[in-house]
Amino acid sequence: MPAPTRRDRLRAETLDEIKTVSLSQLREVGAAQLSLRAVAAALGMSPAGLYRYFDSRDALLTALITDAFDRLADAVERARDADPAADVADRLFAALAAYRRWAVEHPQEFGLIYGTPVPGYAAPPDGPTSVATRRVGGAFAPLFVEAWQQGRLRQPDEIAPDPALARYAAELHPGLPPAVAAAVLGVWTRLHGLVVFEAFGHLRWLGHDTAALAEQQLLLLLAEIGLRPGSGAG
Amino acid sequence: MPAPTRRDRLRAETLDEIKTVSLSQLREVGAAQLSLRAVAAALGMSPAGLYRYFDSRDALLTALITDAFDRLADAVERARDADPAADVADRLFAALAAYRRWAVEHPQEFGLIYGTPVPGYAAPPDGPTSVATRRVGGAFAPLFVEAWQQGRLRQPDEIAPDPALARYAAELHPGLPPAVAAAVLGVWTRLHGLVVFEAFGHLRWLGHDTAALAEQQLLLLLAEIGLRPGSGAG
DNA sequence: TCGCGATGTAAACACCGTTCGCTGCTTGGT
DNA sequence: ACCAAGCAGCGAACGGTGTTTACATCGCGA
Numbered sequence: 129m130p131a132p133t134r135r136d137r138l139r140a141e142t143l144d145e146i147k148t149v150s151l152s153q154l155r156e157v158g159a160a161q162l163s164l165r166a167v168a169a170a171l172g173m174s175p176a177g178l179y180r181y182f183d184s185r186d187a188l189l190t191a192l193i194t195d196a197f198d199r200l201a202d203a204v205e206r207a208r209d210a211d212p213a214a215d216v217a218d219r220l221f222a223a224l225a226a227y228r229r230w231a232v233e234h235p236q237e238f239g240l241i242y243g244t245p246v247p248g249y250a251a252p253p254d255g256p257t258s259v260a261t262r263r264v265g266g267a268f269a270p271l272f273v274e275a276w277q278q279g280r281l282r283q284p285d286e287i288a289p290d291p292a293l294a295r296y297a298a299e300l301h302p303g304l305p306p307a308v309a310a311a312v313l314g315v316w317t318r319l320h321g322l323v324v325f326e327a328f329g330h331l332r333w334l335g336h337d338t339a340a341l342a343e344q345q346l347l348l349l350l351a352e353i354g355l356r357p358g359s360g361a362g
Numbered sequence: 363m364p365a366p367t368r369r370d371r372l373r374a375e376t377l378d379e380i381k382t383v384s385l386s387q388l389r390e391v392g393a394a395q396l397s398l399r400a401v402a403a404a405l406g407m408s409p410a411g412l413y414r415y416f417d418s419r420d421a422l423l424t425a426l427i428t429d430a431f432d433r434l435a436d437a438v439e440r441a442r443d444a445d446p447a448a449d450v451a452d453r454l455f456a457a458l459a460a461y462r463r464w465a466v467e468h469p470q471e472f473g474l475i476y477g478t479p480v481p482g483y484a485a486p487p488d489g490p491t492s493v494a495t496r497r498v499g500g501a502f503a504p505l506f507v508e509a510w511q512q513g514r515l516r517q518p519d520e521i522a523p524d525p526a527l528a529r530y531a532a533e534l535h536p537g538l539p540p541a542v543a544a545a546v547l548g549v550w551t552r553l554h555g556l557v558v559f560e561a562f563g564h565l566r567w568l569g570h571d572t573a574a575l576a577e578q579q580l581l582l583l584l585a586e587i588g589l590r591p592g593s594g595a596g
Numbered sequence: 597t598c599g600c601g602a603t604g605t606a607a608a609c610a611c612c613g614t615t616c617g618c619t620g621c622t623t624g625g626t
Numbered sequence: 627a628c629c630a631a632g633c634a635g636c637g638a639a640c641g642g643t644g645t646t647t648a649c650a651t652c653g654c655g656a
Contacts, residue, residue, distance in 0.1 A: 135602070135653055142603090158481035160394060164644065175644080177604050185644060236481060243478030245562050247392040247470055258567050284585060288578055292569035313568075314579060321555020328479050333492050334547075335526035345548060348518055352586050369622055369633075376634090398613065409613080411635045419613065 143181050145171060150192060151237075159189060159240045189240070190257070196237040197260030203230040204267040216278065217350060220271045221357035224319050224346050227264075231327040232339075238327050242320070269312050273301045275355060276308045282354030283307040311353050318349055377415050379405060381429065384422060385471075393423060393474045423474070424490070430471040431494030437464040438501040450512065451584060454505045455591035458553050458580050461498075465561040466573075472561050476554070503546050507535045509589060510542045516588030517541040545587050552583055 132140075149170045153162050164185055168175040182188040207226030208219050231238040241257075251257045275281045287307045297309035322345050325331045331338050350357060366374075383404045387396050398419055402409040416422040441460030442453050465472040475491075485491045509515045521541045531543035556579050559565045565572050584591060 133654070138653095139602085156481070159478065160480070163642085165642085174605050176606080176646080179645075180603060235479075239478035242558070242562070242564070244393065244473035245469075246394070247390070250563065250566070253567055261564060262567060284582055288574070290575055290578065292572070292575060296568060310578070310582070313575075314582060317555040317559050317579070318552035319555065320559060321551040321553065321557075323555075324476070324558055325551050325554060328476070329484065330476070330495060332484070333487055333496060334530060338526070340522070341524055341526060341547075344522055344524065344544070345551065348521075348544070348548060351518060367623075372622095373634085397611085399611080408636050410615080410637080413614075414634055 139181075146178065146181055146188070147191060147195065150188060151195070154192060154240065155234075155236050158236055159192075159243075162189070164188070192237075193241050194256040194260050196234075196241050197257065197264065199234075199237070200227070200230050200241070201260065201263045201267055203227075204264065208267060208271065215357070216271055216275045216280070217355040217357045217359075220268070220275070220355060221346060221350060223268055223271065224315070224349070225343070227319060228323045228326070228342055228346070231323045235327045238323075242324065243328075265312070265316055268316060269300050272308055272312045272315075273304060275353075276304070280354060281308060281311060282352075283311070315349055315353065319346070322346075373415075380412065380415055380422070381425060384426060385429075388426060388474065389468070389470050392470055393426075393477075396423070398422070426471075427475050428490040428494050430468075430475050431491065431498065433468075433471070434461070434464050434475070435494070435497045435501055437461075438498065442501060442505065449591070450505055450509045450514070451589040451591045451593075454502070454509070454589060455580060455584060457502055457505065458549070458583070459577070461553060462557045462560070462576055462580070465557045469561045472557075476558065477562075499546070499550055502550060503534050506542055506546045506549075507538060509587075510538070514588060515542060515545060516586075517545070549583055549587065553580070556580075 146167065150162065150167050153167055153170070162185075164178055165175045168178055178188070182191065204223050204226045208223040210222060211219070214222075241260075272281065283305070284307060287310055289306065293306045293309050293313075296313070297304040297306045300309060300312070322342060326338050326342055331341075334341065347357065380401065384396065384401050387401055387404070396419075398412055399409045402412050412422075416425065437460045438457050442457040444456060445453070448456075475494075506515065517539070518541060521544055523540065527540045527543050527547075530547070531538040531540045534543060534546070556576060560572050560576055565575075568575065581591065
């Protein structure tokens with residue numbers, strides 16, 4: 129591994145600058161209105177110069193997407209591990225709340241990663257976005273495994289065997305029952321529905337402050353799998 | 363009310379044609395890539411001509427949005443009322459499944475109405491999109507009221523009082539407990555999370571056929587409020 | 597020091613949404 | 627039956643976009 133030359137360093141800096149400026153533009157005007165020419169102008173560059181760093185506007189957006197995914201996953205993991213000694217129910221609640229909080233505070237970035245997909249485009253299963261998606265889900269999973277190991281995970285009476293679910297369970301933890309994997313998926317998707325509605329403004333007709341409502345829903349979500357935060361060991 | 367003149371009829375027909383062509387373009391290339399010039403060309407019109415029917419591209423998209431909302435609500439209501447004599451649990455399952463099915467079969471339209479919002483734009487509370495949103499939610503609500511009246515709705519032990527929730531409950535049915543309103547909102551948002559993930563391809567890493575998984579999740583969703591479809595009166 | 601590849605630029609291309617001024621045609625009233 | 631008014635539609639243009647191309651310039655390894 130050769131020492132990074134001066135030019136390499138400059139290139140890395142410029143690349144970072146481009147992403148920083150693009151991100152701030154994204155936050156202001158949204159992904160749809162993000163303009164390469166405006167980004168270039170803010171950098172004091174010509175529009176064509178950007179093409180030395182990104183093949184296309186889509187490539188730039190893809191980079192922003194994976195970065196945003198990472199920040200979301202970071203936020204969740206940080207909340208999850210803030211108090212490692214806390215009860216697993218409290219840690220899971222903190223993780224869910226962090227997911228919601230990040231989305232509400234960064235609606236543009238959340239929309240970028242979880243919003244309307246481009247019709248023709250299918251993310252390659254090994255591509256950066258797929259990896260990042262699984263990382264977010266993976267941030268929740270250990271807590272479910274832990275709660276299951278403690279015998280505190282309420283599981284549905286019957287669960288039809290599903291190959292995809294079985295594969296996912298095995299991937300999460302050896303010997304993990306598919307029902308636990310279903311719980312991970314279930315809580316994640318349900319959390320996501322609430323968060324999407326709130327972050328995208330589809331709950332605004334309910335009232336301006338939906339934070340209390342959201343927290344209530346999160347508690348109900350956990351109660352359904354038998355976990356009750358804030359009660360020592362609920 | 364004067365009889366519609368010939369010009370009125372032609373105008374209505376053209377307006378319909380514009381929306382039809384736009385919709386098919388939307389389904390092909392997505393909302394972001396929908397081009398007025400392409401729509402005009404497909405109609406054998408000049409681009410400027412479209413402006414006699416819609417003030418702007420956004421106005422056209424708004425019309426498409428409200429139409430899509432209506433079709434979604436139609437699909438849900440049709441499934442709900444397909445067998446009015448059926449048990450309420452079965453009818454609710456049918457309604458939820460219709461919501462999912464419509465989204466999966468029309469991802470572009472679903473994305474249009476529930477996807478990434480425009481950053482500056484806030485839908486006016488009395489605007490057509492807000493009305494349409496509530497109509498979709500309103501399609502589910504009567505079933506919850508019915509199940510509650512039959513005493514078959516499992517309610518969470520405790521539910522913190524929330525003014526927005528209380529207002530919503532009163533709006534749905536006089537004397538309805540806020541907990542039931544919370545159930546409506548809860549089931550709706552959770553269903554939505556599952557559907558968004560599936561329709562937007564965020565579950566594709568799980569496997570290609572997520573239909574079985576989705577149906578399973580719907581059943582779990584209903585089980586959580588005490589309803590079990592397909593069992594006479596579960 | 598030379599030469600090459602990387603960096604950046606200006607100009608152009610094709611497309612976009614939108615506006616403006618104009619031509620006909622439909623319509624309601626005389 | 628005719629005429630003025632309004633509506634539908636058009637071509638041309640404007641300012642914007644992403645992207646490509648040909649050309650200059652600079653940093654670096656040989």
